[in-house]
Amino acid sequence: DQQVKQNSPSLSVQEGRISILNCDxxxxxxxxxxxxxxxxxxxxxxxxxxxxxKDKNEDxxxxxxxxxxxxxxxxxxxxxxxxxxxVYFCAAQRSTSGTYKYIFGTGTRLKVLA
Amino acid sequence: ETGVTQSPTHLIxxxxxxxxxxxxxxxxxxTVSWYQQALGQGPxxxxxxxxxxxxxxxxxxxxFSGLQFPNYSSELxxxxxxxxxxxxxxxxxxxxxxxxxxxxxxxxxLSVL
Numbered sequence: 001d002q003q004v005k006q007n008s009p010s011l012s013v014q015e016g017r018i019s020i021l022n023c024d025x026x027x028x029x030x031x032x033x034x035x036x037x038x039x040x041x042x043x044x045x046x047x048x049x050x051x052x053x054k055d056k057n058e059d060x061x062x063x064x065x066x067x068x069x070x071x072x073x074x075x076x077x078x079x080x081x082x083x084x085x086x087v088y089f090c091a092a093q094r095s096t097s098g099t100y101k102y103i104f105g106t107g108t109r110l111k112v113l114a
Numbered sequence: 115e116t117g118v119t120q121s122p123t124h125l126i127x128x129x130x131x132x133x134x135x136x137x138x139x140x141x142x143x144x145t146v147s148w149y150q151q152a153l154g155q156g157p158x159x160x161x162x163x164x165x166x167x168x169x170x171x172x173x174x175x176x177x178f179s180g181l182q183f184p185n186y187s188s189e190l191x192x193x194x195x196x197x198x199x200x201x202x203x204x205x206x207x208x209x210x211x212x213x214x215x216x217x218x219x220x221x222x223x224l225s226v227l
Binding site: 004006032034036041042043044045046049089091093095098099100101102103104105106107 | 118120145147149154155156157158159162169170172204206208214215216217218219220221
């Protein structure tokens with residue numbers, strides 16, 4: 001049972017344009033969400049987070065939107081740069097569980113074309 | 115500030131053997147989690163340690179065990195290795211009361227032949 005889904009395995013975007021990566025979840029108890037970026041041979045790097053009390057969080061070129069009713073979140077990268085080419089994972093957890101047991105999606109490979 | 119470090123980076127074992135993977139937490143972090151990432155999948159939660167005790171576990175059998183030491187470093191032990199244990203093993207540290215973010219190491223790539 002895949003509780004966190006990233007239905008697009010890959011995405012190609014032209015440099016300077018917007019990249020939109022999507023993530024859906026099924027467990028309504030999830031209340032904290034993270035996005036990670038992963039380069040080959042490296043561990044995932046934290047990008048941005050959002051709590052369920054918000055519907056938007058921005059950090060520089062990265063913005064995460066949360067639609068709780070649709071159980072959907074998205075990561076927007078504007079403008080996209082070639083260095084953004086990586087695999088992006090969304091992750092969700094129930095913060096009251098007392099653990100950092102995050103459920104990760106399967107990832108979306110973003111390729112930014114110069 | 116020292117990040118999360120893992121050793122070794124790569125390891126090859128045969129079925130039935132035992133393996134120990136090591137992790138040093140980021141400075142100031144008191145919680146460590148271990149994740150398994152199979153090829154083409156997202157990381158899967160194995161377990162978490164806080165104050166040297168396991169305080170959360172995912173759907174992994176008992177042959178996956180761990181330790182956390184007073185200096186917050188950690189070990190992941192896997193007994194009776196199976197072919198399906200071949201994966202990237204990621205250690206993540208965090209600090210309670212400092213948000214919910216995980217900081218990952220670069221991982222240990224384990225191959226079971």
